[in-house]
Amino acid sequence: MTLVRQTLYMTVRHLRELSRQPWFVGVTLVQPVIWLLLFGALFKRIVDIPGFHGHSYIAFLAPGVVVMTAMFNSAWSGMALIEDLNRGVTARFLVSPVARQALIAGRLVKEAVVVVIQSLIIVVLALIVGASFPGGPGGVAALFAVSALLGATFGGLSNGFALIMRQEEALIGAVQFIVLPLTFLSSTFLQPNLMPSWIRHVADFNPVNWAVVAGRAATSASPDWGLVASRAGFLALLLALCLAFATRAFQSYQRSV
Amino acid sequence: MQQAIEADGLVKSYPKGVTALDGLSFEVQQGTVFGLLGPNGAGKSTAVKILTTLTRPDQGRASVAGLDVVAQPDLVRRAAGVVAQGSGVDVQATGRENLRLQGQVYGMRGRSLERRVGELLERFGLADAADRIARGYSGGMQRRLDIAMALVHDPTVLFLDEPTTGLDPEVRAEMWSEISGLAAGQGKTVLLTTHYLEEADQLAARLAIVDRGRIVAQGSPEELKRELRGDAIQVELASDGAPEQAPDGSAPSAIDGLPGIREVALEGRMLLARADDGGRAVPALLQALEAHSVAVASVRVARPSLDDVYLRYTGRTFDAAEAEAAEVSR
Ligand SMILES: Nc1ncnc2c1ncn2[C@@H]1O[C@H](COP(=O)(O)OP(=O)(O)OP(=O)(O)O)[C@@H](O)[C@H]1O
Numbered sequence: 001m002t003l004v005r006q007t008l009y010m011t012v013r014h015l016r017e018l019s020r021q022p023w024f025v026g027v028t029l030v031q032p033v034i035w036l037l038l039f040g041a042l043f044k045r046i047v048d049i050p051g052f053h054g055h056s057y058i059a060f061l062a063p064g065v066v067v068m069t070a071m072f073n074s075a076w077s078g079m080a081l082i083e084d085l086n087r088g089v090t091a092r093f094l095v096s097p098v099a100r101q102a103l104i105a106g107r108l109v110k111e112a113v114v115v116v117i118q119s120l121i122i123v124v125l126a127l128i129v130g131a132s133f134p135g136g137p138g139g140v141a142a143l144f145a146v147s148a149l150l151g152a153t154f155g156g157l158s159n160g161f162a163l164i165m166r167q168e169e170a171l172i173g174a175v176q177f178i179v180l181p182l183t184f185l186s187s188t189f190l191q192p193n194l195m196p197s198w199i200r201h202v203a204d205f206n207p208v209n210w211a212v213v214a215g216r217a218a219t220s221a222s223p224d225w226g227l228v229a230s231r232a233g234f235l236a237l238l239l240a241l242c243l244a245f246a247t248r249a250f251q252s253y254q255r256s257v
Numbered sequence: 258m259q260q261a262i263e264a265d266g267l268v269k270s271y272p273k274g275v276t277a278l279d280g281l282s283f284e285v286q287q288g289t290v291f292g293l294l295g296p297n298g299a300g301k302s303t304a305v306k307i308l309t310t311l312t313r314p315d316q317g318r319a320s321v322a323g324l325d326v327v328a329q330p331d332l333v334r335r336a337a338g339v340v341a342q343g344s345g346v347d348v349q350a351t352g353r354e355n356l357r358l359q360g361q362v363y364g365m366r367g368r369s370l371e372r373r374v375g376e377l378l379e380r381f382g383l384a385d386a387a388d389r390i391a392r393g394y395s396g397g398m399q400r401r402l403d404i405a406m407a408l409v410h411d412p413t414v415l416f417l418d419e420p421t422t423g424l425d426p427e428v429r430a431e432m433w434s435e436i437s438g439l440a441a442g443q444g445k446t447v448l449l450t451t452h453y454l455e456e457a458d459q460l461a462a463r464l465a466i467v468d469r470g471r472i473v474a475q476g477s478p479e480e481l482k483r484e485l486r487g488d489a490i491q492v493e494l495a496s497d498g499a500p501e502q503a504p505d506g507s508a509p510s511a512i513d514g515l516p517g518i519r520e521v522a523l524e525g526r527m528l529l530a531r532a533d534d535g536g537r538a539v540p541a542l543l544q545a546l547e548a549h550s551v552a553v554a555s556v557r558v559a560r561p562s563l564d565d566v567y568l569r570y571t572g573r574t575f576d577a578a579e580a581e582a583a584e585v586s587r
C-alpha cells in the first residue's frame with residue numbers, strides 16, 4: 001500500500017513535469033509520424049507481393065508504428081534519471097525512507113501514460129490516412145496496453161542502465177545500439193512469412209515483436225486472444241525483471257557516490 | 258548519556274586508490290552543533306554520506322540517534338534530515354511542490370502536511386516564491402529551500418554539508434542564526450561541515466578538524482585554541498605627545514615575572530607578551546604598568562585563530578591544504 005502511494009507521488013512529479021512542457025509529446029511524435037507516412041507511402045506496393053495478406057500496407061504498418069514509438073520514447077527514460085542524479089535529487093530520495101521500487105515505478109507509470117497518449121494520436125492519424133482497425137475499440141485498447149507494457153519494460157531497462165552508466169553519452173550509445181536492431185528484427189515493417197527465416201526465429205525472442213504480434217492480432221478482424229494474452233504475459237514477465245534490475249541498479253549507483 | 262552521532266573507525270576508499278576516510282572517529286552530543294572542519298578533499302562529505310546511509314563504510318561502524326547506519330538504515334533515514342553539499346532541489350517543480358513531495362516521502366499527508374509546508378515556507382522566507390518554479394530561485398533561496406526540505410519531517414539529527422558555501426556574506430549570516438536556532442531553540446543535533454574557519458568558530462559548540470580522512474584535533478573552538486601557546490598581548494605605550502620619544506625602558510621589567518605572562522619583548526612602542534589566557538592576564542598587567550608609571554595607549558589581545566590550530570596539527574596552513582587539494586583534483 002505504501003509502495004503504491006509512493007509510486008503515485010513519484011508519478012505525479014513526473015507527469016507534472018511533462019504537463020509543463022506538453023510540446024515534448026508532440027516533438028517525440030515527429031519521428032513516428034514520418035515512419036507512418038513515409039514508409040506507408042514508400043512500401044505501398046508491398047501488398048502486391050505474393051504471400052502478403054491484406055490489401056493496405058498502412059493498415060498493416062500502423063500497429064507496428066504504435067509499438068515502435070512506445071519503445072523508442074521510453075528507451076530514453078533513463079536520461080531524466082541521469083539529470084536527477086546530477087542534480088542531487090536522487091541522492092535526496094535515497095536518504096529518505098522511500099522505496100527504491102517506487103522511484104523506478106513512478107517513472108515507468110509516467111512512460112506508460114505517455115505511450116497511451118502518443119498511441120492515441122498515431123491511431124487517429126492512421127485512420128485519417130486510410131488505415132483501419134477492424135478489431136474495434138477493444139482491439140485498439142489492447143494494442144495500447146501491450147504498447148504501454150513494452151514502453152514500461154524499456155523504461156525499466158533504460159533506468160537500470162542510467163544508474164549503472166551515469167553518463168548521458170554512454171546511455172545514448174546503449175539505447176541506439178539496442179533500439180533499431182530490435183525494430184528491424186521484428187514484424188514491424190514486414191509480415192513474418194516474407195522475412196528470412198533466421199530473422200523470423202530471432203523475432204520470436206524479441207519483446208518488440210511480441211508487442212507487434214499481439215497488437216496486430218488484437219486489432220485484426222478476428223483476434224486470436226490466446227496469442228495476445230501469451231505475448232502480453234511474456235511482456236509482463238519481462239517488465240517485472242526490468243523493474244527488479246533497475247531497482248537493484250541503485251546499489252551500483254550508491255557504491256559510486 | 259547516549260550520543261546523537263557516533264562514528265567509530267570509519268574507513269572508505271574509492272576506486273583508483275583514493276582513501277577518503279582513514280579511521281575517522283568522533284561523537285556528537287545530543288542537542289549540540291558539531292562542526293567538521295577541513296579543506297577540500299578532507300573526507301567531510303564522505304563522512305556525511307556514510308552517516309546518512311547514502312553509502313557504506315568499508316570498515317568501522319557508525320550510529321545516528323542510537324541506530325546503526327548499516328544495520329538499520331530505514332530507521333536512521335527517519336531520524337535524520339539531510340542537506341547535501343550540492344542542492345537536492347527539483348528545479349522543475351515549485352518550492353511548495355518540492356516540500357510537499359519531501360513530506361509525502363516521509364509518510365506525511367493531508368492537512369497536517371499542507372500546514373507544515375506552509376509553516377516552513379513562511380519560516381524560511383519563501384512564502385512569496387512558494388508557487389514559483391525553483392529554477393528561478395537565487396542561490397540563497399534554493400539553499401533555504403534545501404534546509405526547509407530537510408526539516409519537513411522534523412528530524413532529530415540534522416546533517417548540513419557546507420550549507421553556506423557560495424552564499425554571499427549577508428545571506429550567510431542569516432543562515433548562521435537559523436542554524437544556531439535549530440540546536441538552541443529546538444533541541445536538534447546538528448552536524449555541520451565547513452571550509453570556513455570562522456563559521457565553525459561561530460556555530461559549533463564542538464568541532465573536529467579533519468585532514469586526509471582522519472580527525473587531527475577535536476574539542477570546543479576555545480579549547481582547541483587554548484592548546485596553542487597562548488594569546489598574544491600587545492600593549493601600545495603612550496609617548497606623552499612626543500611621537501619620536503622612545504618609551505621608558507623599564508616597561509618590560511615591570512611585567513616580567515607576573516604569573517602567566519611569558520615572552521615579554523619591546524618592539525618600538527609596542528610591548529609584546531604571551532599569556533595562556535590573555536583576557537585574565539590583562540588587568541594585572543595594566544596594574545603593574547601603572548605601578549611603574551608607564552602610560553598605556555591601548556591594549557590588544559589576539560586569540561589564536563583556528564587557522565593557527567590547523568597549522569599546528571597538520572603542519573600546513575589551511576590555505577596551503579586547499580591549494581594542494583585543488584592541485585590533486587586537476
Ligand atoms: N564518488 C567518488 N568517487 C571517487 N572519489 C571520490 C568520490 N567522492 C569523493 N571522492 C574522493 O574522496 C576524497 C574525499 O572527498 P570528500 O568529498 O569526502 O571531501 P570533502 O571534505 O567533502 O571535500 P570538499 O570540501 O571539497 O567538499 C577526495 O579525494 C575525493 O576526490
Ligand SMILES: [Mg+2]
Binds near residue numbers: 301418
Ligand atoms: Mg564535501
